[in-house]
Amino acid sequence: MAQAKYSTASSSRECRPRGRPQLRSDEETKQIVFDAARHAFAVDGYAATSTEELARRAGISTKTLYRLFPGKAALFEAMCADRLERLLSDVHLQANDEVDIETGLRAALLACADLALDPEVVALQRIILQESAEFPELAATFYKNGIMRTVAALAGWLRAQVKRKRIAIDDVEEVAGILIGMIASAPQRAAIFGGVPLPSRKDIARRVRVCAALFLDGCRAKSP
Known part of the structure; x- marks a missing residue:
């Protein structure tokens, strides 16, 4: 019986993991x-x-x-870059000849709107606005890593459509910025300054449809 107890205890000790626990x-x-x-x-x-x-x-x-x-500013920059990189990796603006221009534009704008109106992105903007006077480098970091990268992604999609002669644009970067402003600026301001909830996915999709129609067809009344 004593031998059995010793064997069990010995077996238990042998099953324990050896060495230091794995570090994170x-x-x-x-x-x-x-x-x-x-x-x-x-x-x-x-x-x-x-x-x-x-x-x-x-x-x-x-x-x-x-x-x-190295410091708090470097941490903030890395934090913004990490979050925006994860969101931007989900933005796939691929030109597809099998899709009509309006459907393709809606998909591209919806992807950009999902990023611009993401709750965490808007929260970052709120922090930057609060601290921009004392820490202007925070705004510069967000502009470079977030806003301009989103504009560049949409500009690339628009450039592909120009090459296919589906639309005519002289400055794709400027137009990309205008389009993103149309779909995102007003909801962002309402959320940050007015405390209004961010729009639902359904509301964003509706806003995208209006923006695409305005861009492709305009809204000037036709002459009778």
């Missing part, structure tokens, strides 16, 4: 920091949130935080 990767840690930073910046503001507070929220040391990000 830097990429996993960064995602945890991004989540903590998004919440902290949204609640307390960028200026009022210290790096020590960010490290505490993320459950890491300030030494680890500074190893991953």
